[in-house]
Structure formats: structure tokens, C-alpha cells
Amino acid sequence: MNADVPLQLLGGLTARQFLKDYWQRKPLLVRQAIPDFESPISPDELAGLALEEEVESRLVIEHGEHPWELRRGPFEEDTFSQLPERDWTLLVQAVDQFVPEVAELLEHFQFLPSWRIDDVMISFAAPGGGVGPHYDNYDVFLLQGHGTRRWRIGQMCDSDSPLLAHADLRILADFEQTEEWVLEPGDMLYLPPRLAHYGTAEDGCMTYSVGFRAPSAAEVLTHFTDFLAQFLPDEERYSDAGIAPSSDPHQIQRDSLDRLKALLTEHMSDERLLLTWFGQFMTEPRYPELVAGEEMPLGEFLDAMENGAVLLRNPSARLAWSEIDLGLMLFASGQSRLLSAELRELLKLICSAESLHLANLSEWLSHEDARTLLWELIKQGSLEFAND
Numbered sequence: 001m002n003a004d005v006p007l008q009l010l011g012g013l014t015a016r017q018f019l020k021d022y023w024q025r026k027p028l029l030v031r032q033a034i035p036d037f038e039s040p041i042s043p044d045e046l047a048g049l050a051l052e053e054e055v056e057s058r059l060v061i062e063h064g065e066h067p068w069e070l071r072r073g074p075f076e077e078d079t080f081s082q083l084p085e086r087d088w089t090l091l092v093q094a095v096d097q098f099v100p101e102v103a104e105l106l107e108h109f110q111f112l113p114s115w116r117i118d119d120v121m122i123s124f125a126a127p128g129g130g131v132g133p134h135y136d137n138y139d140v141f142l143l144q145g146h147g148t149r150r151w152r153i154g155q156m157c158d159s160d161s162p163l164l165a166h167a168d169l170r171i172l173a174d175f176e177q178t179e180e181w182v183l184e185p186g187d188m189l190y191l192p193p194r195l196a197h198y199g200t201a202e203d204g205c206m207t208y209s210v211g212f213r214a215p216s217a218a219e220v221l222t223h224f225t226d227f228l229a230q231f232l233p234d235e236e237r238y239s240d241a242g243i244a245p246s247s248d249p250h251q252i253q254r255d256s257l258d259r260l261k262a263l264l265t266e267h268m269s270d271e272r273l274l275l276t277w278f279g280q281f282m283t284e285p286r287y288p289e290l291v292a293g294e295e296m297p298l299g300e301f302l303d304a305m306e307n308g309a310v311l312l313r314n315p316s317a318r319l320a321w322s323e324i325d326l327g328l329m330l331f332a333s334g335q336s337r338l339l340s341a342e343l344r345e346l347l348k349l350i351c352s353a354e355s356l357h358l359a360n361l362s363e364w365l366s367h368e369d370a371r372t373l374l375w376e377l378i379k380q381g382s383l384e385f386a387n388d
Contacts, residue, residue, distance in 0.1 A: 001110050009033045009188070015111035024139060027153055028190040029181055034108065037186035039145035039206055040101035043124045046206070049092050049099075050075050054290065056093040059083075060131045060169070068132060070168045089129040089201075094119040094286055097315040102208075109141070109210060114351075115282045115320040115331075121209040125149070125201035132171035133198040135161070138214040141190050144183040147205025151189055152180045154196035161196075172196055183207075213282060227277040228267055238263060272324055279331035283318035290316035291333045293381035301375045305365060310386035311356035311374070317382040321347040330373070332382040339373065346370050350377070355386065 003016040010018045011030035022028045050057035050073045057073030061083070080090075096103040102120055109117065118138070122145070123131075135157040142151070155176040162173040175196055182202060183189060191197055193214065199207065215223075240259055268274075285291050291314055305311075313319065320331045328339045330347055339347070346364050353360060356374070364370035377383040 003111065007111070008035070009108045019111070022190060022192075024192045026192060027179075027195060030188045030190070032186045033143065033188035034186050037143070037145065039185070039208075040104075041095065041099055041122065041206075043146070043204065043206060045099075046092055046095070046122055046124050047075075047080050047090065049095065050090060051077060052098075054287065055098065058091045060089045060091070060129075062087040062129070068164075068166055068169050068171060070166075083126070086126045086128040089123055089125040089131055091121060091123045091131070093121050094316075095122045096120040097287070097290070100315070103315060105143070105208065106210070112212075113320075115279075115318065116212050116214075118211040118213045119286060121211060123207050123209065125199075125205055125207070127201055127203050130198065130200040132164075132169065133175035133196055134170055134172055135194050135196045136191070136211070137193050137216070139190070139192055139212045141188055141210040142183070142199070143188045143208040143210070144185050145206040145208050146185060148182055148184050148202040149205045149207055150180065150182050150200045150202055152177045152198045152200075153191070154178055154198070157194050157196050215281065223281055224268075224274065224277050227280075228270075228273060231273065232267065272326075275322055275324060275329065276336050279320055279322060279329060280334050280336050283320055283331040284334040285316045285318055287316050288334070290314070291381040293379045294384065295379060296375075298372070298375050301378060302365065302371060304385070305358055305361065308358065311378070311383045312354075312386050314382055314384050319351045319382060321351055332377060332380060335380065337373070337376075340369060343367075343370060343373070346373070350374075350383075356383070 001015065003019075004014050006012045006014055007018075009030065011028065011033065013022075013028075018028070049055045053074050055074065057075065059069075059071040059073070059075070059079075061069040061071070063069060096106060096119060102122070105120060106114075106117060133152075133154065152175075154172075155178070157172065164171045164173050175198060177198075181189070238260060240256065244255075246253065314333075317333045318331075319333075322329045322331070323341075324338075326338060327341050328344060328347060330337045330339055330350070349360060350356065350373075358365075361374070364374075374383065378385075
């Protein structure tokens with residue numbers, strides 16, 4: 001994508017301008033970001049998804065005496081007929097993994113790394129419905145899909161911002177409104193991390209939320225050190241050969257701390273291991289159970305491709321690639337593979353193509369490493385046959 005071409009999605013800004021001036025800095029309201037937008041899923045279809053066991057869904061209901069009630073799905077068929085006429089919201093996570101037409105919306109966001117995108121959550125709110133004033137620790141694009149919603153934005157927040165007492169919902173105790181807009185279908189609001197916002201349905205409305213993965217420093221340190229520990233032998237320990245006599249045996253000297261820092265730095269600065277962990281971590285699927293492989297002989301796979309089979313990326317799989325000194329790394333659904341540099345164009349194709357078939361794979365199916373890679377991705381579950 002040309003970063004200097006004005007984008008309708010960004011209100012005529014180029015990707016470069018948006019990333020420089022708005023991304024993780026300040027909000028942006030875009031009227032008709034997607035002109036004449038029609039939601040590819042109806043409220044009834046969204047409610048139907050919330051009945052499914054494998055779909056993550058929530059209901060937030062406002063009451064007079066107990067203002068905020070949270071219920072978790074899957075729900076029963078009669079749940080929605082028993083709800084009041086107003087002041088409730090249904091939220092369904094990762095709809096892009098279950099509805100291909102919703103997944104197609106992510107094509108509008110190709111100016112951002114695909115491995116940063118978390119999912120497309122869709123909410124339906126009855127009139128007056130919302131989830132209260134809150135903030136997120138990640139970027140989000142809020143696309144209005146149906147009906148109208150009033151958005152108010154407020155102050156920047158952090159972990160010290162006071163919250164209402166609630167076991168599951170993080171609702172701000174104080175909301176300092178600065179601006180307010182009513183969004184109609186096709187309008188979009190971008191919000192940077194930690195900006196307080198409060199959405200309320202003006203009528204029965206649907207909102208698409210494109211959220212982004214942003215691991216905390218605590219997650220990075222915890223997960224990376226656990227990953228790193230797999231490669232360190234037990235005999236590699238803190239040591240202090242050549243230590244000077246201590247004038248006070250109870251004091252931890254500065255040179256001891258320096259030795260400890262050197263031990264940590266030696267391993268934490270291994271860029272190859274850091275990249276391997278990061279690629280695996282950022283491509284872990286939200287629902288690993290939906291990335292189920294298919295066992296088949298290599299010859300059967302090749303015969304299928306020669307006979308016109310089409311491969312698709314599993315909607316629940318995540319793919320990314322990178323380059324290291326030894327060659328290329330492919331990250332697929334939390335796993336990594338080291339590959340030769342000659343497979344660069346194939347990796348790009350696997351990660352970006354809508355489908356893989358004889359027409360775009362013909363030059364690769366005769367390449368032993370290439371066909372083995374495709375076969376392994378099918379067995380892993382990141383790729384699947386279109387008719388499955």
C-alpha cells in the first residue's frame with residue numbers, strides 16, 4: 001500500500017499522516033469512512049452467533065437499583081425475548097472469524113501490521129444501551145454499522161483512575177467529557193489507548209470495533225522469560241569468580257548487581273530468540289481449538305492441488321513472517337518455522353493471498369521445501385481446503 005495516497009477511511013488523510021499525527025496520540029472522527037456502508041450481518045444474526053458454544057459473547061444490562069449487570073454467553077434462544085425494550089448491549093467477539101464478509105472489512109486497515117489486529121467485535125445496543133464510561137489499553141476503530149450511537153470522549157486515564165465497584169466491568173467513577181458526536185452508518189471514530197469514552201445507543205444500533213493487540217510489559221517479560229528458560233541449561237547460574245574479599249558479609253555489593261545484570265543481558269538481548277518468541281506470541285490464535293489440522297499424506301495433498309483444490313487461511317489462524325540472519329521465519333498460529341530465503345515470495349503469498357490454488361502455486365509445487373511447507377500448514381490447521 002502506498003503510504004502517501006489519501007484514504008477515504010481516514011477522511012482524506014494519507015496513512016503516513018494518520019500514523020504521524022493521530023495513531024496512539026489523539027482521536028479522529030471520519031464521516032462516511034466507508035460510504036453507504038451496510039452491515040454484512042443483521043442484529044438477529046449477531047444474536048444467533050451469541051447462542052453458539054465456540055463464540056465469546058456478553059450481555060451488559062443497566063438496571064435502576066443495580067446499574068450494571070454482566071452476563072456471559074453462550075445464551076439460550078429465549079434470552080433476547082426476555083430483555084427489556086432499552087438499556088442493554090450484546091457484545092460478540094471475533095465475528096471476523098465466523099463471518100467472512102466481516103473479515104473482509106479488515107482489508108481497509110492494511111496500512112497497519114496485520115499481526116497487530118486482534119479482532120472485530122460487534123455490539124448491538126437497544127435504545128439507551130451502552131457499557132458505561134471506560135477506557136481501553138489499546139487502539140480501537142469504532143465503525144457504525146446500523147442505527148446511530150452517541151459517542152462522548154473524555155480524559156486520558158491510567159491504572160490509578162478510579163473505577164466503580166464491579167467484579168467484571170471496568171467502569172470509570174469519574175468521566176470528564178471533552179467532545180461529543182452522533183455517528184451514523186459508515187461513520188468511524190478512532191480512539192488511541194487510555195482515552196475515556198462513553199457510547200450510548202440513540203436507537204437500536206450496531207457498532208463494529210476493530211481492536212489491536214498490545215501486550216503489556218508484564219506479559220512480555222513473563223512470557224518471554226518463560227520461553228527463554230527452555231533453552232538455558234540448569235548449570236548456567238549466577239557466578240562470582242574473582243570476587244574481592246568482603247568487608248561486610250551482609251552487604252550486597254554493586255559488583256554483584258553488575259554480574260546479575262550481565263547474566264540477564266546476555267540472554268535477554270538474543271534478537272533471534274526474541275523475534276521467535278514475539279512472532280509466536282503475536283500469532284497465537286484467540287481460539288486455538290478452532291485451528292485443527294488435517295492429517296493427510298503428502299501425495300494426496302499434491303494430487304488434490306493438481307486437481308483444482310483451493311486452500312484458504314483458517315479464519316481463526318494468524319500468519320506473519322520476518323527475516324533473520326539464517327533466513328526467513330514464518331509464524332503461523334503460535335508456531336514458527338525457519339525457512340530458506342528463496343521462499344520469500346511464497347511466504348508473502350501465504351500471508352496475503354485470499355486463496356491458494358494451482359494458478360498462483362504452480363511454480364512452488366515442484367519445489368520440495370515449498371510443497372512441504374504448504375502440507376505442514378494444512379496438518380497444523382492454519383490452511384484448510386475451501387470445501388471443508
